[in-house]
Amino acid sequence: MEYISTRGGIAPISFTKAVMMGLATDGGLLLPRTMPRVDEKTVEAWGRLSYQELSHAVLSLFIDDLPQAQLRQLIDRSYATFTHPEITPLVQRGGVYILELFHGPTLAFKDVALQFLGNVFEYLLRQSGEKMNILGATSGDTGSAAIYGVRGKERINIFILHPHKRVSAVQELQMTTVTDANVFNLAIRGTFDDGQAIVKTLFNDIPFKEQYHLGAVNSINWARILAQVVYYVHAALKLTPRGGLVDFSVPTGNFGDIFAGFVARRLLPGRIRHLVLATNENNLLTRFVLHGDYSLGKVVQTSSPSMDIQVASNFERYLYLLYDEDAGRTSEAMQQFARTGSLHFSDSEQEKIRAAFRSASVSQQQTLAAIRDFYRQTGYVLDPHTAVGVSAGLAHLDPAVPMVCLATAHPAKFGAAVQEAIGRPPEMPESFRDLDKKESRCQVLDADLARIKAFIEENAI
Numbered sequence: 264m265e266y267i268s269t270r271g272g273i274a275p276i277s278f279t280k281a282v283m284m285g286l287a288t289d290g291g292l293l294l295p296r297t298m299p300r301v302d303e304k305t306v307e308a309w310g311r312l313s314y315q316e317l318s319h320a321v322l323s324l325f326i327d328d329l330p331q332a333q334l335r336q337l338i339d340r341s342y343a344t345f346t347h348p349e350i351t352p353l354v355q356r357g358g359v360y361i362l363e364l365f366h367g368p369t370l371a372f373k374d375v376a377l378q379f380l381g382n383v384f385e386y387l388l389r390q391s392g393e394k395m396n397i398l399g400a401t402s403g404d405t406g407s408a409a410i411y412g413v414r415g416k417e418r419i420n421i422f423i424l425h426p427h428k429r430v431s432a433v434q435e436l437q438m439t440t441v442t443d444a445n446v447f448n449l450a451i452r453g454t455f456d457d458g459q460a461i462v463k464t465l466f467n468d469i470p471f472k473e474q475y476h477l478g479a480v481n482s483i484n485w486a487r488i489l490a491q492v493v494y495y496v497h498a499a500l501k502l503t504p505r506g507g508l509v510d511f512s513v514p515t516g517n518f519g520d521i522f523a524g525f526v527a528r529r530l531l532p533g534r535i536r537h538l539v540l541a542t543n544e545n546n547l548l549t550r551f552v553l554h555g556d557y558s559l560g561k562v563v564q565t566s567s568p569s570m571d572i573q574v575a576s577n578f579e580r581y582l583y584l585l586y587d588e589d590a591g592r593t594s595e596a597m598q599q600f601a602r603t604g605s606l607h608f609s610d611s612e613q614e615k616i617r618a619a620f621r622s623a624s625v626s627q628q629q630t631l632a633a634i635r636d637f638y639r640q641t642g643y644v645l646d647p648h649t650a651v652g653v654s655a656g657l658a659h660l661d662p663a664v665p666m667v668c669l670a671t672a673h674p675a676k677f678g679a680a681v682q683e684a685i686g687r688p689p690e691m692p693e694s695f696r697d698l699d700k701k702e703s704r705c706q707v708l709d710a711d712l713a714r715i716k717a718f719i720e721e722n723a724i
């Protein structure tokens with residue numbers, strides 16, 4: 264499988280090169296040259312596989328430059344850190360299915376991808392004898408999941424920017440209490456988008472990127488999207504082993520998780536009907552789905568901080584496919600968006616968008632109400648991100664088609680919001696107890712490009 268850039272400016276590269284490149288050197292995002300599809304017979308056989316076996320079957324369609332046995336080992340090692348035997352179990356509650364993606368080491372769905380990515384990096388760097396400095400911006404969960412993906416690994420240093428005091432207390436502690444020498448937490452005085460912009464600029468600074476062997480862990484890294492495709496397939500086949508449709512509701516920030524759902528939808532023809540794109544009050548993507556209007560708003564702080572995002576970094580991947588893989592048109596659109604902060608879509612494009620997507624924007628009030636109502640009806644505690652997805656999923660519920668709502672975080676990560684909704688704190692998992700008594704390490708810096716660049720130069724491996 265070869266990978267190309269959404270902006271058409273690089274020669275096709277292999278999977279391992281794509282993983283190492285992160286953001287394409289022409290500023291675009293990497294995608295498989297052709298999107299695989301599987302036939303019904305294969306799909307039925309897949310229904311009998313364990314999560315790890317299925318992961319191997321799906322990933323090997325996209326990866327042909329790693330030895331098969333090696334790929335299988337990397338998958339097994341990545342999911343050995345999960346505490347549930349099914350890795351991503353489905354539970355039926357309140358008329359929907361909850362796909363629990365939070366059984367990894369940091370209790371958020373990002374572990375599914377980042378445990379895998381960390382192991383892939385480690386393997387490839389050992390093979391090549393090279394080193395890597397991972398640089399990423401996080402609105403909360405990516406940071407800790409990325410740090411846990413590579414902590415203590417040789418040949419890798421990791422620099423994670425998070426918006427100072429704009430992530431939950433637990434999220435902050437999860438990151439800053441990892442004191443391995445290869446981990447650098449940078450708290451930026453600004454928003455997630457400020458941090459993200461600095462990271463993007465540094466990745467576009469090609470001499471700097473090459474000198475310091477910068478690697479990406481944000482959801483722009485193709486390996487992350489790929490690892491996430493697996494649980495959509497796993498859930499769909501569990502619910503409809505002999506065929507039939509499934510809808511998914513996906514709490515969305517950077518459009519990474521839902522784009523993985525879109526890839527799964529193309530991979531399994533006739534199995535996944537709608538992807539419900541659930542946003543909080545940062546609803547740029549909802550306006551895109553409902554009205555074909557993709558225009559920048561201001562970032563609003565909500566109780567689902569991992570979705571407090573306006574510019575979704577993976578959107579360009581979908582745009583490229585929407586534009587029938589026209590890289591020229593995609594680059595033009597991205598340039599126009601950079602200039603004007605908005606894009607508009609024709610009626611026929613909107614029709615295409617709505618063939619795959621539904622959407623709802625869920626307010627603060629509605630999110631809290633969703634946590635409270637779901638708890639009262641079922642006894643099940645949702646975290647605020649999952650609650651946004653459940654609320655949007657219920658709004659688009661069709662009794663004839665199972666609705667799978669992705670549970671992207673454990674409620675204990677967002678205890679304050681849960682407490683406000685149901686009047687008691689969520690149960691604390693073992694790994695969270697005494698987090699605030701542990702030693703921690705973090706650097707607070709202004710959202711200043713030069714200052715952050717200098718910090719990396721001083722501390723790079």
Ligand SMILES: *Cc1c(COP(=O)(O)O)cnc(C)c1O
Binds near residue numbers: 403
């Ligand atoms: C990252 C994250 C999201 C958003 O996922 P994207 O891939 O950025 O769309 C939703 N919920 C939680 C808990 C997250 O950590």
